[in-house]
Amino acid sequence: xxxxxxxxxxxxxxxxxxxxxxxxxxxxxxxxxxxxxxxxxxxxxxxxxxxxxxxxxxxxxxxxxxxxxxxxxxxxxxxxxxxxxxxxxxxxxxxxxxxxxxxxxxxxxxxxxxxxxxxxxxxxxxxxxxxxxxxxxxxxxxxxxxxxxxxxxxxxxxxxxxxxxxxxxxxxxxxxxxxxxxxxxxxxxxxxxxxxxxxxxxxxxxxxxxxxxxxxxxxxxxxxxxxxxxxxxxxxxxxxxxxxxxxxxxxxxxxxxxxxxxxxxxxxxxxxxxxxxxxxxxxxxxxxxxxxxxxxxxxxxxxxxxxxxxxxxxxxxxxxxxxxxxxxxxxxxxxxxxxxxxxxxxxxxxxxxxxxxxxxxxxxxxxxxxxxxxxxxxxxxxxxxxxxxxxxxxxxxxxxxxxxxxxxxxxxxxxxxxxxxxxxxxxxxxxxxxxxxxxxxxxxxxxxxxxxxxxxxxxxxxxxxxxxxxxxxxxxxxxxxxxxxxxxxxxxxxxxxxxxxxxxxxxxxxxxxxxxxxxxxxxxxxxxxxxxxxxxxxxxxxxxxxxxxxxxxxxxxxxxxxxxxxxxxxxxxxxxxxxxxxxxxx
Amino acid sequence: xxxxxxxxxxxxxxxxxxxxxxxxxxxxxxxxxxxxxxxxxxxxxxxxxxxxxxxxxxxxxxxxxxxxxxxxxxxxxxxxxxxxxxxxxxxxxxxxxxxxxxxxxxxxxxxxxxxxxxxxxxx
Numbered sequence: 001x002x003x004x005x006x007x008x009x010x011x012x013x014x015x016x017x018x019x020x021x022x023x024x025x026x027x028x029x030x031x032x033x034x035x036x037x038x039x040x041x042x043x044x045x046x047x048x049x050x051x052x053x054x055x056x057x058x059x060x061x062x063x064x065x066x067x068x069x070x071x072x073x074x075x076x077x078x079x080x081x082x083x084x085x086x087x088x089x090x091x092x093x094x095x096x097x098x099x100x101x102x103x104x105x106x107x108x109x110x111x112x113x114x115x116x117x118x119x120x121x122x123x124x125x126x127x128x129x130x131x132x133x134x135x136x137x138x139x140x141x142x143x144x145x146x147x148x149x150x151x152x153x154x155x156x157x158x159x160x161x162x163x164x165x166x167x168x169x170x171x172x173x174x175x176x177x178x179x180x181x182x183x184x185x186x187x188x189x190x191x192x193x194x195x196x197x198x199x200x201x202x203x204x205x206x207x208x209x210x211x212x213x214x215x216x217x218x219x220x221x222x223x224x225x226x227x228x229x230x231x232x233x234x235x236x237x238x239x240x241x242x243x244x245x246x247x248x249x250x251x252x253x254x255x256x257x258x259x260x261x262x263x264x265x266x267x268x269x270x271x272x273x274x275x276x277x278x279x280x281x282x283x284x285x286x287x288x289x290x291x292x293x294x295x296x297x298x299x300x301x302x303x304x305x306x307x308x309x310x311x312x313x314x315x316x317x318x319x320x321x322x323x324x325x326x327x328x329x330x331x332x333x334x335x336x337x338x339x340x341x342x343x344x345x346x347x348x349x350x351x352x353x354x355x356x357x358x359x360x361x362x363x364x365x366x367x368x369x370x371x372x373x374x375x376x377x378x379x380x381x382x383x384x385x386x387x388x389x390x391x392x393x394x395x396x397x398x399x400x401x402x403x404x405x406x407x408x409x410x411x412x413x414x415x416x417x418x419x420x421x422x423x424x425x426x427x428x429x430x431x432x433x434x435x436x437x438x439x440x441x442x443x444x445x446x447x448x449x450x451x452x453x454x455x456x457x458x459x460x461x462x463x464x465x466x467x468x469x470x471x472x473x474x475x476x477x478x479x480x481x482x483x484x485x486x487x488x489x490x491x492x493x494x495x496x497x498x499x500x501x502x503x504x505x506x507x508x509x510x511x512x513x514x515x516x517x518x519x520x521x522x523x524x525x526x527x528x529x530x531x532x533x534x535x536x537x538x539x540x541x542x543x544x545x546x547x548x549x550x551x552x553x554x555x556x557x558x559x560x561x562x563x564x565x566x567x568x569x570x571x572x573x574x575x576x577x578x579x580x581x582x583x584x585x586x
Numbered sequence: 587x588x589x590x591x592x593x594x595x596x597x598x599x600x601x602x603x604x605x606x607x608x609x610x611x612x613x614x615x616x617x618x619x620x621x622x623x624x625x626x627x628x629x630x631x632x633x634x635x636x637x638x639x640x641x642x643x644x645x646x647x648x649x650x651x652x653x654x655x656x657x658x659x660x661x662x663x664x665x666x667x668x669x670x671x672x673x674x675x676x677x678x679x680x681x682x683x684x685x686x687x688x689x690x691x692x693x694x695x696x697x698x699x700x701x702x703x704x705x706x707x708x709x
Contacts, residue, residue: 370691371601374601374692376691377692378601382607390611414691
């Protein structure tokens with residue numbers, strides 16, 4: 001559980017650099033893998049998501065523009081149809097009055113019986129007529145047919161009468177009148193035989209007009225009504241009636257044809273207004289037809305769809321982000337691992353070249369001092385010979401002791417020069433199958449006495465499954481011997497030495513040589529394979545043992561690593577190939 | 587004519603002389619020369635049971651001298667004594683018939699033991 005949580009955390013927030021690889025930093029191609037990782041994710045996300053967002057926004061814009069255009073067209077069409085209906089309603093009644101005055105003339109129309117008959121016929125034909133009256137050019141009502149007795153009433157100052165006088169016909173605005181029933185007046189002018197004019201006036205109930213208009217209403221958020229040019233409502237409005245019967249939306253500018261436009265209502269909600277200024281062929285009117293629709297209502301289907309698209313988009317974006325993050329993490333991690341491996345190789349190569357150059361120097365030094373050393377050896381030997389073989393100096397033991405110390409010193413120099421030469425010598429590797437278990441047993445045999453004497457427990461665990469290793473016997477023996485020697489020097493009496501082996505894949509064997517001795521401090525751990533590095537007292541160690549071991553392991557195409565903690569012990573791990581590649585050897 | 591047990595060939599004159607003296611103290615008569623050509627001439631002139639031969643000589647390389655000695659006197663045991671001997675040198679010398687290959691500085695007792703063995707074998 002914890003492991004999978006850790007793996008998930010690594011996938012989301014990977015750790016690149018670790019504390020123990022600071023020495024690799026100069027060799028990394030990218031110094032800041034965290035930044036590289038972040039940039040990769042950012043660029044991929046931007047590449048994937050920005051066009052998607054832009055395309056979605058463009059799509060939204062196009063759809064909304066198209067819906068707006070379509071809505072405006074539909075509203076305009078609706079307004080246009082309604083305008084035709086209203087115009088037809090008024091023209092039909094004006095035509096009927098014109099026909100009546102022309103057909104019957106002033107004399108017949110002023111006969112009350114005849115006028116009542118005409119009213120009855122008109123009611124039968126159109127309905128919605130309240131009364132009919134004939135008004136003389138003075139403005140006085142001459143004859144009246146209808147429910148009220150209004151004969152003799154003077155209309156000379158009424159606006160509709162004045163307009164009728166001017167335009168030969170008129171349509172009044174709606175008004176409630178004495179009866180408080182909304183109605184309107186239509187009137188036509190005609191000329192009598194004596195040249196004077198008279199007016200035939202009809203009162204219309206607006207109910208018919210309201211019914212005609214409401215049949216054009218579509219949708220629950222639509223409203224259709226008439227206003228005059230001051231915005232006063234002429235027919236009732238369901239949603240837009242404001243104070244003193246005025247509509248509460250802005251009055252549109254005059255246009256000679258039907259138009260539609262966007263606007264906002266008193267709450268700031270967007271609305272579509274279709275409108276037409278109504279004029280008949282016979283008389284002008286002050287009516288403006290208004291078709292008002294709430295935009296939200298018209299957009300509802302699209303808004304629902306957009307909400308679904310937004311959800312889909314959101315979920316897709318999250319999936320894309322996750323895939324990009326995981327893919328980037330895996331890829332950048334792989335690059336990091338490869339870079340780390342390269343850096344490790346570079347460090348190893350640098351160490352090798354360092355060793356090689358030190359080796360060359362050492363070889364040069366060794367060659368130069370070896371001959372004089374040999375001469376010292378022979379000269380000192382000769383002096384000693386004189387003392388021991390020729391009897392005349394035998395009673396002078398002090399001199400012999402001095403000579404011995406010369407020879408000892410030369411011996412020590414000889415050891416160093418031999419080891420120095422070991423760096424540069426190109427010993428050919430001669431391979432033969434080696435049983436690791438036997439070899440370790442042989443090496444342990446060298447130390448058997450010392451182990452018994454110092455009470456050091458040696459535990460060897462080399463399983464039978466370890467195959468024969470094809471390698472150089474002498475070098476492998478030297479490697480194991482050096483490491484065991486090293487361990488014996490590091491451990492106190494009564495400690496243990498553990499030697500074990502295991503397979504690392506089918507082609508590599510790992511040999512672990514572990515002690516519980518004094519350990520190596522962290523500062524020294526990186527330097528143990530460097531030549532002449534020693535923590536031993538002067539004269540006790542040359543500092544060449546481990547670096548020679550390192551060189552030998554390299555020659556066998558293996559690898560050696562060390563893990564250690566102060567006062568807890570040290571483990572050397574030698575990894576060797578089961579089969580050494582012959583072509584590399586040459 | 588003086589009988590010699592050994593011929594020492596080494597370009598380091600003082601070394602060769604000192605070695606000759608030390609061996610002389612151990613009752614081994616040594617003749618000394620300091621280059622390859624002289625060594626070949628000496629060998630051609632008289633037989634030596636043992637030759638101690640350095641590899642780095644001023645005129646001819648030691649292995650060449652070794653080959654000539656073995657051609658001329660196959661019974662002569664040639665001990666290579668060198669300060670710069672590599673494993674390759676060792677193999678090459680052994681292939682050319684050297685008796686043994688010793689690195690400087692020398693352990694005189696080991697040499698004496700070796701010469702004694704050679705002489706025993708010869709007799």
